Amino acid sequence: MTYCVGLLLDEGMVMLSDTRTNAGLDNIATYRKLFTFEEPGEKVIMIATAGSLSVTQTVLARLTEAIDDPEADEHTSIMKAPSMLAVAQLIGDTLADVRQDVAQKLDRMNQSASASLLVAGQRKDGAMRLFLVYPEGNFIEATPDTPYLQIGEHKYGKPILDRVIRSETRLEDAEKAVLLSMDSTLRSNLSVGMPLDLAVIERDGLCIARERRIEADDTAFQALSRAWSDALRDSFQKIEPI
Amino acid sequence: MTYCVGLLLDEGMVMLSDTRTNAGLDNIATYRKLFTFEEPGEKVIMIATAGSLSVTQTVLARLTEAIDDPEADEHTSIMKAPSMLAVAQLIGDTLADVRQDVAQKLDRMNQSASASLLVAGQRKDGAMRLFLVYPEGNFIEATPDTPYLQIGEHKYGKPILDRVIRSETRLEDAEKAVLLSMDSTLRSNLSVGMPLDLAVIERDGLCIARERRIEADDTAFQALSRAWSDALRDSFQKIEPI
Numbered sequence: 308m309t310y311c312v313g314l315l316l317d318e319g320m321v322m323l324s325d326t327r328t329n330a331g332l333d334n335i336a337t338y339r340k341l342f343t344f345e346e347p348g349e350k351v352i353m354i355a356t357a358g359s360l361s362v363t364q365t366v367l368a369r370l371t372e373a374i375d376d377p378e379a380d381e382h383t384s385i386m387k388a389p390s391m392l393a394v395a396q397l398i399g400d401t402l403a404d405v406r407q408d409v410a411q412k413l414d415r416m417n418q419s420a421s422a423s424l425l426v427a428g429q430r431k432d433g434a435m436r437l438f439l440v441y442p443e444g445n446f447i448e449a450t451p452d453t454p455y456l457q458i459g460e461h462k463y464g465k466p467i468l469d470r471v472i473r474s475e476t477r478l479e480d481a482e483k484a485v486l487l488s489m490d491s492t493l494r495s496n497l498s499v500g501m502p503l504d505l506a507v508i509e510r511d512g513l514c515i516a517r518e519r520r521i522e523a524d525d526t527a528f529q530a531l532s533r534a535w536s537d538a539l540r541d542s543f544q545k546i547e548p549i
Numbered sequence: 550m551t552y553c554v555g556l557l558l559d560e561g562m563v564m565l566s567d568t569r570t571n572a573g574l575d576n577i578a579t580y581r582k583l584f585t586f587e588e589p590g591e592k593v594i595m596i597a598t599a600g601s602l603s604v605t606q607t608v609l610a611r612l613t614e615a616i617d618d619p620e621a622d623e624h625t626s627i628m629k630a631p632s633m634l635a636v637a638q639l640i641g642d643t644l645a646d647v648r649q650d651v652a653q654k655l656d657r658m659n660q661s662a663s664a665s666l667l668v669a670g671q672r673k674d675g676a677m678r679l680f681l682v683y684p685e686g687n688f689i690e691a692t693p694d695t696p697y698l699q700i701g702e703h704k705y706g707k708p709i710l711d712r713v714i715r716s717e718t719r720l721e722d723a724e725k726a727v728l729l730s731m732d733s734t735l736r737s738n739l740s741v742g743m744p745l746d747l748a749v750i751e752r753d754g755l756c757i758a759r760e761r762r763i764e765a766d767d768t769a770f771q772a773l774s775r776a777w778s779d780a781l782r783d784s785f786q787k788i789e790p791i
Binding site: 460462463465466467469470471479480482483484486487491494495496521527528530531534535536538539540541542543544545546547548549 | 702704705707708709711712713721722724725726728729733736737738763769770772773776777778780781782783784785786787788789790791
């Protein structure tokens with residue numbers, strides 16, 4: 308499995324993903340699930356993936372190939388698409404096509420494969436937008452009422468987001484919140500694993516402001532995780548029993 | 550859906566359940582899911598249920614009918630079964646039978662119904678034991694390594710249990726922990742709802758030590774929930790960003 312979360316805040320957008328993939332329980336590997344594309348000053352896009360690796364890798368390969376194609380146009384390349392809505396549509400169509408191709412192969416074995424994506428980005432003179440693209444290619448969008456979207460193992464890390472994330476949350480706090488949301492998921496579910504990939508876009512920055520891989524031995528993340536555990540235990544002890 | 554959690558601790562056992570049931574999204578009702586049986590000084594049993602109400606109600610009705618039957622023996626009544634293992638087996642067999650009866654009816658409509666149960670109890674001269682009974686009737690048991698078992702919507706409330714519940718956790722803290730675990734679930738999932746039912750057995754007490762229904766307007770639970778939210782937000786603010 309996977310856990311990815313994306314935030315759409317007044318100050319910018321944050322995306323965090325783990326890197327664990329597994330085929331069955333005994334075949335575990337590390338694959339990047341967070342991808343960034345930018346033309347600084349013009350446009351910036353982040354994509355996070357969850358689901359069957361054979362689907363997500365092919366989707367990303369087709370998107371990248373289309374970007375590099377010298378004959379690419381606004382209907383084929385996410386870097387030429389005229390708006391973030393068009394980007395989400397293009398990615399949704401690609402996902403639906405790939406999923407159908409793979410499904411036809413797997414049907415013969417009575418198996419299925421599926422994937423979903425988070426897509427965040429901004430184009431010059433456009434608004435920041437964050438989408439969750441479903442396996443069928445349709446999508447929903449984050450709004451001020453619901454400023455975060457999750458894919459994969461989303462339940463363990465939802466309570467902390469529900470409590471602290473608002474549109475006006477500062478980016479610094481937002482990065483902390485998604486890391487703590489991931490930390491809760493890592494502790495409770497073995498199918499989500501380190502290292503993590505974190506990327507941040509600042510409003511109207513039109514570039515990737517920060518991108519960071521957090522390895523299992525990252526002392527800053529370990530300190531954050533320990534401080535949160537300690538704080539939770541302290542808070543728990545201080546609360547009056549019912 | 551449902552969320553129920555059971556703890557097996559050195560000092561005793563705790564069980565907590567919500568009461569929300571739904572048939573589709575627009576037919577929501579309140580039903581008790583936590584049931585207690587005791588013969589003080591001799592034996593005590595708690596059962597929590599999750600899954601299709603038509604299955605769980607029939608299971609409880611059959612178990613209760615067998616207890617009340619004057620001809621009941623150790624093979625039919627959980628109050629006459631010679632050990633907690635035999636109780637779990639009897640309940641597992643009843644669940645498997647009921648599920649199969651219901652499944653035969655539902656198969657014609659291409660529907661399915663399933664349920665799982667938590668069973669906790671102690672008999673005189675026996676150990677306290679906590680079981681999770683699967684829809685098929687087989688079961689697993691809590692141990693000092695894994696002193697809690699959950700059924701239903703278990704993921705939201707797992708991180709807090711993973712952090713604070715150990716075999717040596719005091720009963721007072723344990724009650725607080727399951728209520729906070731439920732609070733996280735209530736906040737993040739509408740299919741779990743108030744009121745709550747809480748029951749506690751103390752080691753070798755051989756009776757229900759405490760049983761309490763916590764209504765939506767329970768001021769003590771509201772205070773606990775608010776204190777925990779405040780503590781989480783305070784802790785969150787105090788933690789250094791990465």
